[in-house]
Amino acid sequence: MSATVRPQEPALQETGLMVDRLGKTFPGRGMPTVAVDNVSFAVAPRQVTILLGPSGCGKSTVLRMIAGLDTPTSGRIVLNGVPVTGPNRDRGMVFQGYTSFPWLTVRRNVAYGLRINGDAIALAEGAVDYFLDRVGLSRFADAWPHQLSGGMRQRVALARALATTPQLLLMDEPFGALDSETRWQMQELLLDVIRKERMTVIMVTHDVEEALLLGDQIIFLSSHPGRVKTVLHPPFKQDAAISTREELRAHPRYAGMERDILRMMREEAAH
Numbered sequence: 001m002s003a004t005v006r007p008q009e010p011a012l013q014e015t016g017l018m019v020d021r022l023g024k025t026f027p028g029r030g031m032p033t034v035a036v037d038n039v040s041f042a043v044a045p046r047q048v049t050i051l052l053g054p055s056g057c058g059k060s061t062v063l064r065m066i067a068g069l070d071t072p073t074s075g076r077i078v079l080n081g082v083p084v085t086g087p088n089r090d091r092g093m094v095f096q097g098y099t100s101f102p103w104l105t106v107r108r109n110v111a112y113g114l115r116i117n118g119d120a121i122a123l124a125e126g127a128v129d130y131f132l133d134r135v136g137l138s139r140f141a142d143a144w145p146h147q148l149s150g151g152m153r154q155r156v157a158l159a160r161a162l163a164t165t166p167q168l169l170l171m172d173e174p175f176g177a178l179d180s181e182t183r184w185q186m187q188e189l190l191l192d193v194i195r196k197e198r199m200t201v202i203m204v205t206h207d208v209e210e211a212l213l214l215g216d217q218i219i220f221l222s223s224h225p226g227r228v229k230t231v232l233h234p235p236f237k238q239d240a241a242i243s244t245r246e247e248l249r250a251h252p253r254y255a256g257m258e259r260d261i262l263r264m265m266r267e268e269a270a271h
């Protein structure tokens with residue numbers, strides 16, 4: 001069984017991602033919408049960056065531009081020294097909805113991203129088993145998506161993105177549709193996977209606990225237009241003593257950081 005041997009290191013280079021004075025204006029009937037204005041931040045390799053802020057502040061728009069699914073109106077995005085001009089397999093994406101194919105088994109779903117990228121099947125099988133194991137789905141490799149719970153289907157989506165060994169994992173509220181208990185299980189699982197695989201991640205959320213648990217840096221965006229209001233550096237992901245929700249909440253710095261963010265959320269909502 002190859003499940004315990006990592007088949008391939010992600011081809012991470014040490015330069016990371018640079019988001020430089022990014023702007024996005026959507027033309028509209030009459031009034032254009034300035035969704036994102038002058039947003040800049042850097043993402044170091046193996047760092048988790050959280051885009052946090054109230055609904056409509058431009059989080060998804062920033063992430064979609066990093067994914068290459070949307071074009072900036074101004075500014076630029078540079079990944080490992082190369083400007084982003086469109087989607088590429090160096091960036092893997094996990095969305096909120098359940099995106100597994102109902103006609104494929106769990107294993108085939110996870111293998112799907114590799115096959116369309118033309119990898120050798122031998123490598124694909126090794127990577128698939130490895131990442132099924134990582135997300136705790138080895139026993140369900142031959143199950144069908146409709147036999148799985150919502151949380152398990154999101155684990156399939158996560159395993160599929162991980163199996164392509166992207167340089168950058170992009171996630172837009174991946175646990176937003178899950179009930180709160182399943183959500184916590186997934187957050188703890190993701191923390192474990194990110195640490196072990198040393199992933200570089202950009203994740204959109206409006207869940208404050210999720211942001212604090214997983215983030216090395218939190219880019220807090222204000223709304224209308226979306227601008228960087230503040231950047232926070234939570235210590236929790238770096239702290240090996242923290243792997244669960246209870247440990248996070250018991251940390252002496254947790255309550256203060258949560259309070260500061262909730263206050264900013266409230267200020268933004270009042271605008």
Ligand SMILES: Nc1ncnc2c1ncn2[C@@H]1O[C@H](COP(=O)(O)OP(=O)(O)O)[C@@H](O)[C@H]1O
Pocket residue numbers: 026027033034035053054055056057058059060061062
């Ligand atoms: N394709 C689009 N066309 C027009 N306006 C859009 C489009 N996508 C997003 N917007 C607008 O841009 C703003 C930011 O949206 P979005 O990035 O989805 O916010 P968030 O993900 O933070 O909730 C919102 O005002 C939204 O209505």
Ligand SMILES: [Mg+2]
Pocket residue numbers: 059060061204
């Ligand atoms: Mg969004």
